[in-house]
Each structure stands twice: as structure tokens, then as C-alpha cells.
Amino acid sequence: MNIHEYQAKEIFQQYQIKVPKGKVAFTHLEAEKIAREIGPGPFVVKAQVHAGGRGKGGGIRKAENPAEVREVARRMIETTIITPQTGPPGKCISRVLVEENLFIARELYLGVTIDRRRGKVAVIGCPEGGVEIEEIGARAPEKIHREMAEPASGFQPFQGRKLAMAMGLEGNLIGKAATVASALYRVFVEKDCSLAEINPLGLTSGGDLVALDAKMNIDDNALYRQSAIVAMRDVEQEDSQDLEASRLGLNFINLHGNIGCIVNGAGLGMATLDILRYYGGEPANFLDAGGGAGVDVISNAFKLLCSDSRVRGILVNMFGGITRCDVYAQGIVEASRELQLKLPLVIRLEGTNVEIGRKILADSGLNIINAGSMREAAQKIVKLVKKAYSLSS
Numbered sequence: 001m002n003i004h005e006y007q008a009k010e011i012f013q014q015y016q017i018k019v020p021k022g023k024v025a026f027t028h029l030e031a032e033k034i035a036r037e038i039g040p041g042p043f044v045v046k047a048q049v050h051a052g053g054r055g056k057g058g059g060i061r062k063a064e065n066p067a068e069v070r071e072v073a074r075r076m077i078e079t080t081i082i083t084p085q086t087g088p089p090g091k092c093i094s095r096v097l098v099e100e101n102l103f104i105a106r107e108l109y110l111g112v113t114i115d116r117r118r119g120k121v122a123v124i125g126c127p128e129g130g131v132e133i134e135e136i137g138a139r140a141p142e143k144i145h146r147e148m149a150e151p152a153s154g155f156q157p158f159q160g161r162k163l164a165m166a167m168g169l170e171g172n173l174i175g176k177a178a179t180v181a182s183a184l185y186r187v188f189v190e191k192d193c194s195l196a197e198i199n200p201l202g203l204t205s206g207g208d209l210v211a212l213d214a215k216m217n218i219d220d221n222a223l224y225r226q227s228a229i230v231a232m233r234d235v236e237q238e239d240s241q242d243l244e245a246s247r248l249g250l251n252f253i254n255l256h257g258n259i260g261c262i263v264n265g266a267g268l269g270m271a272t273l274d275i276l277r278y279y280g281g282e283p284a285n286f287l288d289a290g291g292g293a294g295v296d297v298i299s300n301a302f303k304l305l306c307s308d309s310r311v312r313g314i315l316v317n318m319f320g321g322i323t324r325c326d327v328y329a330q331g332i333v334e335a336s337r338e339l340q341l342k343l344p345l346v347i348r349l350e351g352t353n354v355e356i357g358r359k360i361l362a363d364s365g366l367n368i369i370n371a372g373s374m375r376e377a378a379q380k381i382v383k384l385v386k387k388a389y390s391l392s393s
Contacts, residue, residue, distance in 0.1 A: 001218045004048045006097045007232045008214035011191065015183040017198075018210045022099030024048065031073035034098045035066035042101040045072045049091040050237040052132070052215075053083035059093070062101060069098055087256065094236060102210060107200035108167050109133060110181060112188040121149040121188065123159070123181055127168040129200030147181075155185040176209050177201075191229060192222030220246075241285075241308060248300045250287060257282025259385055260305035260314040260343075262298070264289050264323070272317045275374050281382035284311050289318075298331035302339055313344035313385040315377055320351030329357035333364045344384035345369065348377035 009019040021038050025031035035043050043066075047059030054060050059081045063069040073096050082090035107129035115122040125145050128136055137144055145166035149155040160178025169177050180201065188196040197215040204210055223230050235243060245252030251266075255273075259281050263269040266288055273283045285305065289297050305311050318328050328349060336345065348371040349357045361368050369384075371377035 001220055002050045003216055003232045005214050008216040012211055012214055015187050017180055017183050018208055020099040020102055022097055024095050024097050026095050028070045028074035031096055031098050032066045032070035035069040038100050041065045043069050044099050044101045045069055046097040047076055047081055047093045048095045048097055049081055051083050051085040051091055053085050057081045057083040103205050104202040105205050106203040109199050110201045111197035112184050113195045123147045123155055123185055125163040125167045155182055180209050192219045192226055194219050245304055253286040255283050255285050257284045258310050258312040259381055260284050260311040262287050262289055262301045262316045264318045275378040279378045279382045295331040295334055299335040302335040306339055312388050313381050315381040316347045318349055320353060324353040325349045325351055325357030326353040329360035336366050346371055346377050346381040348374055
């Protein structure tokens with residue numbers, strides 16, 4: 001789950017991480033009022049959407065006075081912003097953050113995430129901020145410095161000082177940066193984050209370190225113990241299919257193709273996406289129904305895919321283990337009949353009771369195509385979808 005920048009900054013302040021004076025506004029008049037409360041100016045007006053790259057999409061604008069803040073907010077609110085992370089559909093801006101525009105002498109990067117290779121929390125610092133960390137990693141990987149927090153002892157003060165020096169800080173700034181790094185680590189752990197990031201971390205002319213931007217991603221599996229953060233959820237910023245999949249308990253990721261996929265297992269799912277692309281297909285999603293998927297789960301998966309107007313065909317690729325192939329087949333037949341499925345449907349089953357499962361599909365009287373291998377299944381669904389697309393064009 002993601003939260004907005006202004007919400008992340010509210011949390012940062014609880015951990016004594018300094019942020020610019022500012023407040024969220026839902027209308028242009030409210031934006032002007034907030035600006036007058038902050039001071040004479042200058043200001044920065046920032047679109048609040050769940051996507052990075054806002055500056056590139058015109059979502060971050062400077063304003064010299066409250067009247068200009070009002071005009072910038074008026075042009076921004078209720079418009080759609082398109083960034084490299086939103087994709088072509090973009091995101092609707094329903095609110096903006098109005099902040100004081102501080103004079104910044106230097107910008108740095110500070111973030112906390114999980115290093116999955118080492119199985120530890122990594123606190124990351126870089127002497128360059130304001131650009132995507134991936135870009136710096138590709139251009140100058142030697143500038144990215146990591147300190148690993150041991151599970152038993154956590155992130156230690158000496159590690160914070162070491163990181164600060166690696167970021168090129170000197171004097172009393174070393175201690176200040178170490179304090180910010182420790183606080184950000186606490187945010188990450190105590191709020192069950194998968195990412196907590198300050199980019200940029202600004203060094204003001206007065207020698208303060210201020211979180212000019214803030215990003216927090218929360219682990220969905222831990223939301224049951226983060227009720228205050230759940231209350232911050234902005235469902236308007238989330239994909240409707242993702243929300244429905246979450247409600248149905250399905251592991252789902254929306255992609256941009258036209259072939260709907262249902263699998264049972266993450267590894268099998270990735271292989272399915274790869275082989276579809278290999279044969280010229282474009283997956284519309286990743287949907288893992290799980291190893292123990294029953295009739296209800298399969299029916300819900302079919303309903304979710306059929307609700308997407310982009311989907312021109314469905315590929316089901318399942319291995320019968322925890323749940324037998326005949327049970328999967330019966331669920332597929334029942335779901336197809338209930339939905340009166342018209343889309344091309346290719347099924348590849350393998351595993352326990354596979355022959356019984358294939359017979360159930362063949363005897364159903366429905367327009368279901370059996371495939372004996374992943375290769376055959378991918379080739380068939382790609383061909384059928386391309387044919388259906390050409391007929392409708």
C-alpha cells in the first residue's frame with residue numbers, strides 16, 4: 001500500500017525528521033489560504049499522486065506569492081498527470097501539497113529498504129539527491145552506499161555516522177545525518193514498510209537537514225496492525241482491478257496486454273508471462289490463484305479478467321498438486337458456464353488426475369481448448385487473440 005507525500009511527512013514529523021512547513025489542499029482557494037498561513041513566499045505546489053516523476057509531468061510548480069499558489073493549484077487540481085510511472089492513463093490530481101520553498105545548498109538521498117539477497121534491512125545513502133536512485137546506480141554505482149542492519153541489533157549509531165561521511169558530510173552534519181538515518185530506519189521498521197525514502201534530503205543554508213520529499217510503501221501483509229495508516233488509504237489512486245482482486249483475496253498485478261492469465265504459483269506465473277511474450281503475446285495480468293484454489297477462487301478469477309475490456313482471450317496454466325487437476329477442471333467449467341464466457345479460452349493442466357481433468361473439459365460442451373504443454377498453450381492463445389483482434393478491427 002502507498003500513501004501520499006504529505007501523509008508520509010506527517011509520520012516523519014512524529015519521528016523528529018524535519019520537513020518544510022506545509023499543508024495539503026483540496027481546492028485552489030484552500031491552497032491560497034494555506035500559503036497565507038505559511039508566510040509571504042516563495043512556495044512550491046506539489047501534486048499528490050501515487051507515482052514518481054511528478055516534476056517531469058508538470059506536477060511540481062513554484063509560486064512566488066499566495067495569489068500565484070491559488071492559480072497554480074487551480075490549474076492542477078482535477079487534472080490528469082502523466083509520468084513515466086503512471087503509464088499512458090495517468091493519475092487524477094485530487095489534492096496538492098503547498099509548502100514553503102526553502103533555499104537548499106545541497107541535495108542528498110536517503111532511503112531504507114530490504115536487501116533480499118542478504119535478507120537484511122538496508123539503509124542507503126548517496127551524495128546525490130533529487131534524481132531516481134536507479135539512475136544514479138546505472139551512471140555512478142560507486143556513489144551508492146549501504147549499511148546493513150542486523151536483525152538482532154538494528155541500525156546502530158556508528159553505521160549512521162559512517163553513512164553520513166560516505167555521503168560527503170562533515171562536522172556536525174555527520175551527527176545530524178546519522179540521527180535522520182536512524183529515525184528513518186525506525187519509521188521503516190515500526191510502520192512495516194517495504195520502502196521509506198527521502199529524496200531529496202535537503203541541506204539548507206542554515207545547516208538543517210530537511211526531508212524535501214517523502215515516500216513510504218507499506219507491506220500489505222502487515223496492514224492488520226497499521227490501522228492508522230490504513231485510514232490514510234486513497235482508493236482513488238489505486239487501480240480498480242487491484243482493489244477488487246484484493247477484496248477477493250487474489251494475488252494480482254495489472255499489466256498492459258490483452259491475454260488474461262490464471263496460474264497457481266508465482267514461478268509458473270512468471271514462466272507463463274515469459275512464454276507468452278516469446279510467442280508474440282502481451283499478458284494483461286499476473287494472477288496467481290494459489291495452490292489450493294477451489295471453484296469459488298477460479299470463478300472470482302474469471303470474473304475479474306472478464307471485467308477488463310482489454311482482455312481478448314484467457315490462458316489458464318495450472319499444476320495439480322495441493323488441488324487435483326479434476327477439481328481445477330470442474331471449477332473452470334462451472335465458472336465458464338456461470339459467466340457464459342465468450343472469450344477464447346485455452347487450458348493447460350498438468351499433475352495429479354490430469355487425464356480426468358482434461359476429459360472433464362473435453363466433455364463439457366464448452367468452447368474450451370486443451371493444450372498438452374506450455375508451448376502449445378501459448379501458441380494457441382496468441383493465435384486466437386490475434387485472430388479475434390483482427391476480426392474486431
